[in-house]
Amino acid sequence: MMRRCSLFAAAVSALFSIVAPASAMTIERIVSPLGIEAWLVRDKSVPLVAMNYAFHGGSSQDTADKAGAANMAANMLDEGAGELDAKVFHERMESRAIELSFRVGRDYFHGSLKTLLEHRDEAFDLLRLALNAPRFDADAMERTRAQLISSLRRETTSPNSLASKRWWEAAFPDHPYGREGRGTLESVPAITADDLRGYVKRVFARNELKIAIVGDIDAATAGAMIDRAFGGLPAKNDLRAVVPVEPRGLGRRIVIDIDVPQAVVTFGGPGLARNDPDFMAGYIVNHILGGGSFSSRLYREVREKRGLAYGVSDSLVWFRSAAVSIGGTQTRAERTGDALAIIEQEAKRMAEEGPNAEELAKAKSYLKGSYALSLDTSTKIAAQLIQIQIDDLGIDYIKNRNSLIDAVTIADAKRAAKRLYGSGMLVTVAGRPKGVVSTQ
Numbered sequence: 001m002m003r004r005c006s007l008f009a010a011a012v013s014a015l016f017s018i019v020a021p022a023s024a025m026t027i028e029r030i031v032s033p034l035g036i037e038a039w040l041v042r043d044k045s046v047p048l049v050a051m052n053y054a055f056h057g058g059s060s061q062d063t064a065d066k067a068g069a070a071n072m073a074a075n076m077l078d079e080g081a082g083e084l085d086a087k088v089f090h091e092r093m094e095s096r097a098i099e100l101s102f103r104v105g106r107d108y109f110h111g112s113l114k115t116l117l118e119h120r121d122e123a124f125d126l127l128r129l130a131l132n133a134p135r136f137d138a139d140a141m142e143r144t145r146a147q148l149i150s151s152l153r154r155e156t157t158s159p160n161s162l163a164s165k166r167w168w169e170a171a172f173p174d175h176p177y178g179r180e181g182r183g184t185l186e187s188v189p190a191i192t193a194d195d196l197r198g199y200v201k202r203v204f205a206r207n208e209l210k211i212a213i214v215g216d217i218d219a220a221t222a223g224a225m226i227d228r229a230f231g232g233l234p235a236k237n238d239l240r241a242v243v244p245v246e247p248r249g250l251g252r253r254i255v256i257d258i259d260v261p262q263a264v265v266t267f268g269g270p271g272l273a274r275n276d277p278d279f280m281a282g283y284i285v286n287h288i289l290g291g292g293s294f295s296s297r298l299y300r301e302v303r304e305k306r307g308l309a310y311g312v313s314d315s316l317v318w319f320r321s322a323a324v325s326i327g328g329t330q331t332r333a334e335r336t337g338d339a340l341a342i343i344e345q346e347a348k349r350m351a352e353e354g355p356n357a358e359e360l361a362k363a364k365s366y367l368k369g370s371y372a373l374s375l376d377t378s379t380k381i382a383a384q385l386i387q388i389q390i391d392d393l394g395i396d397y398i399k400n401r402n403s404l405i406d407a408v409t410i411a412d413a414k415r416a417a418k419r420l421y422g423s424g425m426l427v428t429v430a431g432r433p434k435g436v437v438s439t440q
Helices: 008-017 069-076 086-096 117-132 138-155 159-171 193-203 219-230 279-290 297-304 333-353 357-375 378-390 397-406 410-421
Strands: 028-031 037-042 048-056 099-104 108-116 210-215 253-257 262-270 309-318 323-332 426-431
Touching: 028 219, 037 219, 037 378, 048 117, 048 378, 069 099, 069 138, 069 193, 086 117, 099 117, 108 117, 108 378, 117 219, 138 159, 138 193, 159 253, 159 262, 159 323, 159 426, 210 219, 210 378, 262 333, 262 410, 279 297, 279 309, 279 333, 279 357, 279 397, 279 410, 297 309, 297 333, 309 333, 323 333, 333 410, 333 426, 357 378, 357 397, 357 410, 378 397
Parallel strands: 037 210, 253 426
Antiparallel strands: 028 037, 048 108, 048 210, 099 108, 262 323, 262 426, 309 323
């Protein structure tokens, strides 16, 4: 869960949207005096600095009985650090429009910093304290725990949450990827401050740290700020191994009974690893089938032609040790079976026939043109650069991306389509769908 840690900073957030066009962007690889690598984009148009970073080691580092520990740690890093209690820590950020945020994914802990240039030193000092000396005070911890438990209780009656949670549990049973990253009503009450300290000690280290900085800052100053924030961390992390796994339950339907007027459907199957030679072809094929645009096959067949749902989409999701294609929709209980039949029919047709040449050309054009929207602010650029580093795509990926898309042939697309959609789907439905029952 993303934590916005400075309310006053919203007043200057618009400034972060002023950034040079992506086509004019130069990415520099820099190394700090202590040997920490980062990617830097200099932008002197506004007196701001935005930084994103990631540590290898996310919620998959939690044990089953302490699921949610990584997420709770992320929620508490701004709740006091060093000599500053939670109140003073927040006041320091508020008064200087400093934003620190922390969140946990399955494989990585992500953080970001935004600051006006004049408050740069203090912003990096606060980040240093949060990462190196979090307090995890008892009162702050119980307040955070109560908030998390309240949210988890609400989700027990949310069809969206129930369908998604059950899908991941069925796809990855007895595996960290199958657990809810925010924990459960059983695990969160059992988490202790020592569990949070243990997570931070094992994960926050310099050896697999990814950093991207965008703003009015030169390489020497950026290196000094990096060392200020991260230089005191251990040289090497101490992570639990996460074994590679394939999604299970393909061909299975699971119905979760909940009395709601509409049924929520989650569906998915195998994906493609980011370093798979067929990934770009699969990415394009997924866009054609259900990638979220109004031109996708699923949107056209489910919504436009039959009015079975307001929206339907499918996307590729990849981790270090697994990859899936996963999608969802919401429809009237009495029409759930019809919507599912169309979704499965279109996925099967894509697997057997692949896209046609016109669909492939239009998808390529859209994916090339829309990419600039992910690079139109300083914060978006920093986030993209972190993901490119995590995926090990190379510092020239943004420049090369269009040519990689153009290189995909119709034969590549058909091969990727068969790999993605030829094995069937795991489907979970939360609601009381007429004529849809669980299968084993």
